Amino acid sequence: MKRRYLLALLAMVLVAPWAVADGGMWMLQFLKQQNLKRMQEMGLKLSAEEIYNPGRGALGDAVVQFGGGCTGEIVSSQGLVFTNHHCGYGEIQSHSSVEANYLRDGFYAPTLGDELPNPGLNVTIVEEIVDATDYLSQYLEKVGEQDPLVYMRRGYLRKVAEQWYVENRGALTAGVTLDMAPFYEGNRYYLFVKKQYSDIRLVAAPPSCIGKFGADTDNWEWPRHSGDFSVFRIYTAPDGSPAEYSADNVPLKPKYYLKVSGKGVEEGDFVMMMGFPGTTNHFYTPSEVRERLEVDNQIRIDLRKVRQEAMWEEMMKDEAVNIQYAAKYQGSTNAYKNAIGTSWAARKKNFEAVKQEMVDRLLAYSKQQNKPEYAEAVAKIEAMVKERATLRALAKIYEEGLWRAVETAKAPLIKSDEELRQLRDPQAAAKWYDEVVLGYFDKDYNKEVDRKVTAAMFEAVLKYIDRVTEGQELSIQLQTPFTIRSLMESKDLGAIFDESIYFDKAKMVEVLSSEGGEVAYALDPVTLLAFSVREDMKTISKALSEYDRDFALARRTLLQGMLEMDGEMNLWPDANLTLRYTFGQIKGYVPRDNVYYGAQTTMDGIMEKWDDESPEFYLLPKVVDIYRNKDFGRWALPNGKMPVNIVATTHTTGGNSGSPLVNGKGELVGINFDRNWEGVGGDIEYLPDYQRSIILDVRYLLMILDKYLGADRLMNELDIVE
Known part of the structure; x- marks a missing residue:
């Protein structure tokens, strides 16, 4: 243990800007210093x-x-x-x-x-980058906001940015957009003033x-x-x-x-x-690396493969269908192969061990500086990743196997009883169908492709849910597996694609405008599927969100330690x-x-x-x-x-x-x-x-x-x- 501690201290001392090789996604305003x-x-x-x-x-x-x-x-x-x-x-x-x-x-x-x-x-062009860390800190103190789940959201920060702009640059003019974003897990904040065309x-x-x-x-x-x-x-x-x-x-x-x-x-x-690079995670802890490989990536690889094979078969039969689904197929395969490559690299170069070295340096620094909060943050992250494993897997199964893959699962739903009452007017119902339903099932939707993909995904999703929940007593109840099994009993999924009022304007208008039509609408197979998927995703998300606040605070503390240990000019966010x-x-x-x-x-x-x-x-x-x-x-x-x-x-x-x-x-x-x-x-x-x-x-x-x-x-x- 003593030898390991000394090695970690030596590694910490030897850190320098040149150690990053050509890696890094650096910020322009610090180019001269870095x-x-x-x-x-x-x-x-x-x-x-x-x-x-x-x-x-x-x-x-x-x-x-x-x-x-x-x-x-x-x-x-x-x-x-x-x-x-x-x-x-x-x-x-x-x-x-x-x-x-x-x-x-x-x-x-x-x-x-x-x-x-x-x-x-x-198209947007960045006109100015402003360090807004102190301004935001003063703003949060003034309004009494202490919840990082609130003040790390871009939507909330945009309102703060607008106030900053008015105070420092004057009234917003045409095309000016503001993006205040958290960096280093909320230890720094920068405001990007943009012009949008x-x-x-x-x-x-x-x-x-x-x-x-x-x-x-x-x-x-x-x-x-x-x-x-x-x-x-x-x-x-x-x-x-x-x-x-x-x-x-x-x-x-x-x-x-x-x-x-x-x-x-x-x-x-x-x-x-x-x-404008999108997302990286180069401050992952070892447990987060495992979660990325064994949960996020593996589920994406397994379920997207099923979807893509079904899509491709239909696309190759008809040029019109190929045009319809070209962008959807490309979007799916792009992330699919990324997941495969990321997992390969992580295992070949042992990213768990690499991140363990990073954590060990921070633990040594925490002990040396008598700042136990950094060690506590690491321990908390590792514990929470383990505790949320099943919920995380379920969230990814629903996202990859249903929400992204089965198009009827995202069908638009009537939002409230009041909206349902308004749609009793046949003209209002017809207008809703034309604007909302056909707005979703548009020229790039093909019912037969969706039918084929849905059949494949239903089978794969049920197997995956059984696998990740085997032998466990879940703290949540899921509706969608029951809904899927009921729909699969209908040969060739006819209940969804041949009987649903979503694919027949006259039937939809008739149902919505009739007395008691809300029951028939609620029992429609597309309504049942779309509703159950949404409700389950809300249930899973709510259960996972119980970890979010503590996780965000622990991540912020971990990065605070990294910035303190290595110096901001030696790190890229x-x-x-x-x-x-x-x-x-x-x-x-x-x-x-x-x-x-x-x-x-x-x-x-x-x-x-x-x-x-x-x-x-x-x-x-x-x-x-x-x-x-x-x-x-x-x-x-x-x-x-x-x-x-x-x-x-x-x-x-x-x-x-x-x-x-x-x-x-x-x-x-x-x-x-x-x-x-x-x-x-x-x-x-x-x-x-x-x-x-x-x-x-x-x-x-x-x-x-x-x-x-x-x-x-x-x-x-x-x-x-x-």
Whole structure:
């Protein structure tokens, strides 16, 4: 024990900023104090002010949050934005039909007037980052709020942010949005002042055989050969202010836009990336690692596999169904393969032991400094993870097996007795059906796909619930297993899909408008399923929430100890969808013994994978012609090959899709779109030997715009530097 204690103290003393390798998702406002010197030694030619300089135009002003979960970059003086094909996939899909299939054939708007609006799509730009820790502390003291479950919520913090803004910047103006977020589990708070634009138009997209080449098979894999990009434009009111769509709107005049490198990068070059990474957990304790692998990941892997196999079978039968479910399938497989890769990395590199070392350092510090609260926090977290294990498993089963998978389980329900009384009016009932029911069961819903998926999921969910609750007396009662068994007695689930009034407007209106119709509505199979799933999820969530407050307090105390022990300038906060930067170099890796993956792929690899019998690896004839004729223009490598993708040691996660990769001069050299399978465990612990961001080489993007889409006006609009 004495030896272990001394080793832990030695490890604590040896901690230094350089120990993080290339890992970390760092905050721009601390660039000078934390990493600038090292980055400049690696090849950065810019000053800190040229990267982040609020109000004066800098690199960070060209980085945008695209939609709710991706990143993009402004690349022209007219508000042109690059992001990933998969980030714009929903918009491309929404404009597609069997007759005009932009997913299959690609899209290019030859004039500004041909660019397609996308209602509901927003792009935001961070204008300022403010340390709001002291302000929030004073505010909470003033109002007497002590519950971290309240003051760590973004919704609550937004109200505080609005008060800060009024006091310090004046009245909110059009398009200004505020995001105050907790960092280090609530030990620090930063306010992001943003400007949000809501007139975003589709400008160009490659066909899926380029933008999604390799699709699910290649997802999270390297080597990769995907042209994963799409092009949009931000529009504003004529005075430059954010505005809803109008034919009178004009392209944005940005504070800063990225020049595009036509020269590209080579192995060993310094690179930097900025974006909006979503979630990491690199301060996990050992028990949290086990919970992630054995509960969260395993349930996701098992249940999504069942769903995806059922979906895929139906999608391959009919092109229209394939279009309907393409985005849903992609969203499911993305997280599925991530879970597999994270579990592989965690076991290969023994993340439990790594986090035990972190905890041991803190325990030693706690003892040395006579601060037992840090040791108590660790013990409390470990105990609560064990106590909540069954409830956590049930929550994940319902989430993955029912809520995300069975579409009728999320069917809209009548919310109250008062609403039910109002719907006795036939016209009101018909309007509710058209707006609410058909608003959910929309053009991207297919009853036969849902029927097939539901049958598979019901069986899998019941088995999983039995497995995790075997031999236990639960403190909660569940309704859904009984409901599912009753529905499964109906052959081919006809009770749901053939008899439900949800799929027959006339019957729904008749039932709702009739005297005593509330009974028939309540007994409808879709109502029964959707209601029981919601009620059970509330029951499970309520039981789990009993741990939330103590868990949040313990996590905050643990991170308080880490900050005190290591110093804030030596730590990066977990990702939380706020603007960050990461840096590294272009570099291949060794995935396993006697195997080496280089840092650059070319179109040669596309032709090697080409298979017109495969929906994932087919090619349209024009792509083949470009390759065979070597019609690459000036975008080819010196050896004549056409570059496609690259990998870098930058530390990324979900939300970094579409992030710009820039060289030492700040010029765009690539667009991030994925991570390698061996490195997705970096959400828990950075893996310098394995962690790689998979990036579209911007030269391939330029070639596709130039030679495939013939997008001359866009090529002329870009500021391309050699």
